[in-house]
Amino acid sequence: xxxxxxxxxxxxxxxxxxxxxxxxxxxxxxxxxxxxxxxxxxxxxxxxxxxxxxxxxxxxxxxxxxxxxxxxxxxxxxxxxxxxxxxxxxxxxxxxxxxxxxxxxxxxxxxxxxxxxxxxxxxxxxxxxxxxxxxxxxxxxxxxxxxxxxxxxxxxxxxxxxxxxxxxxxxxxxxxxxxxxxxxxxxxxxxxxxxxxxxxxxxxxxxxxxxxxxxxxxxxxxxxxxxxxxxxxxxxxxxxxxxxxxxxxxxxxxxxxxxxxxxxxxxxxxxxxxxxxxxxxxxxxxxxxxxxxxxxxxxxxxxxxxxxxxxxxxxxxxxxxxxxxxxxxxxxxxxxxxxxxxxxxxxxxxxxxxxxxxxxxxxxxxxxxxxxxxxxxxxxxxxxxxxxxxxxxxxxxxxxxxxxxxxxxxxxxxxxxxxxxxxxxxxxxxxxxxxxxxxxxxxxxxxxxxxxxxxxxxxxxxxxxxxxxxxxxxxxxxxxxxxxxxxxxxxxxxxxxxxxxxxxxxxxxxxxxxxxxxxxxxxxxxxxxxxxxxxxxxxxxxxxxxxxxxxxxxxxxxxxxxxxxxxxxxxxxxxxxxxxxxx
Numbered sequence: 340x341x342x343x344x345x346x347x348x349x350x351x352x353x354x355x356x357x358x359x360x361x362x363x364x365x366x367x368x369x370x371x372x373x374x375x376x377x378x379x380x381x382x383x384x385x386x387x388x389x390x391x392x393x394x395x396x397x398x399x400x401x402x403x404x405x406x407x408x409x410x411x412x413x414x415x416x417x418x419x420x421x422x423x424x425x426x427x428x429x430x431x432x433x434x435x436x437x438x439x440x441x442x443x444x445x446x447x448x449x450x451x452x453x454x455x456x457x458x459x460x461x462x463x464x465x466x467x468x469x470x471x472x473x474x475x476x477x478x479x480x481x482x483x484x485x486x487x488x489x490x491x492x493x494x495x496x497x498x499x500x501x502x503x504x505x506x507x508x509x510x511x512x513x514x515x516x517x518x519x520x521x522x523x524x525x526x527x528x529x530x531x532x533x534x535x536x537x538x539x540x541x542x543x544x545x546x547x548x549x550x551x552x553x554x555x556x557x558x559x560x561x562x563x564x565x566x567x568x569x570x571x572x573x574x575x576x577x578x579x580x581x582x583x584x585x586x587x588x589x590x591x592x593x594x595x596x597x598x599x600x601x602x603x604x605x606x607x608x609x610x611x612x613x614x615x616x617x618x619x620x621x622x623x624x625x626x627x628x629x630x631x632x633x634x635x636x637x638x639x640x641x642x643x644x645x646x647x648x649x650x651x652x653x654x655x656x657x658x659x660x661x662x663x664x665x666x667x668x669x670x671x672x673x674x675x676x677x678x679x680x681x682x683x684x685x686x687x688x689x690x691x692x693x694x695x696x697x698x699x700x701x702x703x704x705x706x707x708x709x710x711x712x713x714x715x716x717x718x719x720x721x722x723x724x725x726x727x728x729x730x731x732x733x734x735x736x737x738x739x740x741x742x743x744x745x746x747x748x749x750x751x752x753x754x755x756x757x758x759x760x761x762x763x764x765x766x767x768x769x770x771x772x773x774x775x776x777x778x779x780x781x782x783x784x785x786x787x788x789x790x791x792x793x794x795x796x797x798x799x800x801x802x803x804x805x806x807x808x809x810x811x812x813x814x815x816x817x818x819x820x821x822x823x824x825x826x827x828x829x830x831x832x833x834x835x836x837x838x839x840x841x842x843x844x845x846x847x848x849x850x851x852x853x854x855x856x857x858x859x860x861x862x863x864x865x866x867x868x869x870x871x872x873x874x875x876x877x878x879x880x881x882x883x884x885x886x887x888x889x890x891x892x893x894x895x896x897x898x899x900x901x902x903x904x905x906x907x908x909x910x911x912x913x914x915x916x917x918x919x920x921x922x
Contacts, residue, residue, distance in 0.1 A: 669714045
C-alpha cells in the first residue's frame, strides 16, 4: 500500500484526515496558490456552494455501497477521532469536513463549510464566513462558534494532531457572529489561510464534554460530512452510511461506504483484481496486464506524481547528521533498479530539489536541479571514496565503523504488506552493503510504523513530504524549526529531525509577501539550500495511486475529466464522494 496517504502525512498536519498509515500521495496543502494569495490581500468572495460535475462486488446491495481500500490492517480499531494519527480513513475524508478544500488539478480553493474569506489591509486578520443552513448529523445547527471551539481545542491540547497555524504567530480565533470567525496573527503570514481552512471542524456541543480529547476514540461521531452513521463495525469490516442531515441536498448519491480489512498489498490487490473493490489507491504490479486487462471496459487508473519518495535518516544519530554522509549515501543508491524492481518502471528518478514537475512546474529552479544532478547518479565507487574521506573505515566483514567505533549496522523500518516499499528497501539495503553499511529490513504494523516515524524513533525509513500549491509547505516540513520536534514527540513532518536557521528566515520571508515574483526568488533559494543540506535523500517521483471500477458507480475523475485528484487519500475525496453516482 505504500508506494503511495493523507497524505497522509500532511493531512494530519492540516486538519488530520486520520489513518496516517496509508499511501503517501501528498498531504493537504497549507499554502495558497499565487492567485489566491494575491486575491487574499484584497478580500475574496467565493461561490456559496460546493462544485459538482456532471464484475460483482462482494456484499454490495442495490442501495449502493461503495467498497474502498484505503488503509491496511490486521483488524480494524474503532477510532473516528479526527485529531488522532491512527484514526480510520473516513474520519477526515468522508465524515468530518474542513472549511475549504484546495483542489490541485483545478488550482482552486473550493468553499466547503466556509463560503468566503477576506484579509484585513495589514494582512494580519483573516475573516471567514461560514455556511448557513448546515446541520450536524444529530440535527444541531453548525455555526462559526464550532470553528472557534475547534481551533482553541487544538491549542489547549498539544497532543492532538491538528493545524500548525498556532506555531506561526496565530494569536486568537474568535467567532464574531454565528456566521463569521476572525483569525488574528501577530505577524504577516499569508500561508495561514491554508493552514486554517484545511482544519476539519468538530461540534462544540459534543467535544466540550470530552474529558481527554487525546485518548477519545469518538466511536459514534457527530459530523457535518456526507457519511455519518457507523452501521456496521467488526474487526474485519465496517460500514458508514449516508448522513440524513447533509447540507448538500440530495447528496451523496450513494448509500454508504464499506471497508474490508486487508493486511497488505497482495491481499488488497487480489480483491481489487477480482472486482470486489470500487475505489482504491494501491500499487498494482504490471497494472495493464494484472488489472486493466481483467475488465478493460470498467477498470481504470490515473497516476500523476505530486510528490517524491525519500530515504529518511534520523539526524539524531551519527553520522546521519552529517550532510557529507547523506550525500555519499545518495551516490550509493541504484534508483533505476528500485523503479524497475518495485514499480515496474511506472515512474522516474526524482530531481535533487525534492519537487516534482507535475505539482510544481514553473516553481522548480533549474539551477538547483543542475546543482544536485550528480547526487542523483548511481556511483558506488565515488560513494565509497566519500565515506573513506569521512574516516568511516571498513572493518570485519567489510562493515564500516561509525564515529563511536561500533559497526555501522542499522534497521530500516517499513509497514508490513507494503510490497513496493519492501522491494525498494531490498534494493537499497543491497546498495548500502556494497559501500560497507549493513541495514536490515524490519516490518512493523502500519500503526506502529507511523508512530515510530512520527516520533523520530528509528534509524532509517522510506518516507514522503508534504505538498501544496507552492513549495512553501514542502520545505517547511523538511527544514523548519516549527516542524522540528524532540524525539518521542509526534511530528507528521520532519521525521528526520532537521532544522536550519536560514530556512526559517527564507520561509518567514516567503510567508510575509503576496508578490509571486518575490516568492519565486525565495523558493529558488530554498531549493538550493535543500540541495546543499540534503535533509532527506530524494529517490523517485511517487505516483498518486488512484484506481476505480465503473461496474457499480460512475463519475470518478480521470485524466480526461480531472475535476479532483483520483487518489482517495486527501480531503478532495469529499468532492469525489459527493459527485459519483450508482451506475
